[in-house]
Amino acid sequence: MVADQPTPNATEGLHVNPLPKVERSLHLDRAPAELWEHLVRGEMASVWMGGEMTIAPRLGGPVSLTVGGRPPVFGTVEEILPGRSITWTWRTAESEPTQVVLNIEADGEGSLLKVSEELIPYEIVIIPPVLN
């Protein structure tokens, strides 16, 4: 390692604010397995997400949400623990990408749903077209 080069951890030890993040949690009177279906089945998620939600609940599966009159949001499932948690990243054509995490824990006879959405750092990579 070259001593003069700042390493990615150069600011370690300093207090660093994360990117903006929204977090919510909610107790629901449904067992985790039942609640899970409401989160990952597009037709059920469409009701509470307030628009047409499609979701393929598998790693790399596509996610989209179209709320009337607004630009559609498209993304990809990044992590999934069936019945427990799902993480996806998404963005509109214009907006910054964000990461959404939905997490379910047993809470008494029901479930505790934790939701977070945060802005994520990104780079724009232009891949040149392959010419045959």
Added chain:
Amino acid sequence: MDVFSALSDPTRRELIRNLAEGPATATQLSRQFPISRQAITKHLAALDEAGLVDRNASGREIRYSLRTERLDEVSLWVAEVGASWDQRLAKLKDQIS
């Protein structure tokens, strides 16, 4: 560079925290960071490009000050996204009860 890309770097976020305490030059700022003055200047240029700082000549150096009105975009994002989730979770609660 947009505000969010500018804020995606931890050093730049820390620079903003420092500037929130008052205007400073790159030299003054570099005393507080474990990186070179040159690296600080580069990060300040990125903040300038995002419209997050103002530059004013101060003797031979440039004094940077924070443009807090641009940071309000972040508060705005948090408010909007938070409101969306509040609405969705309220609907979910209705849906399953």
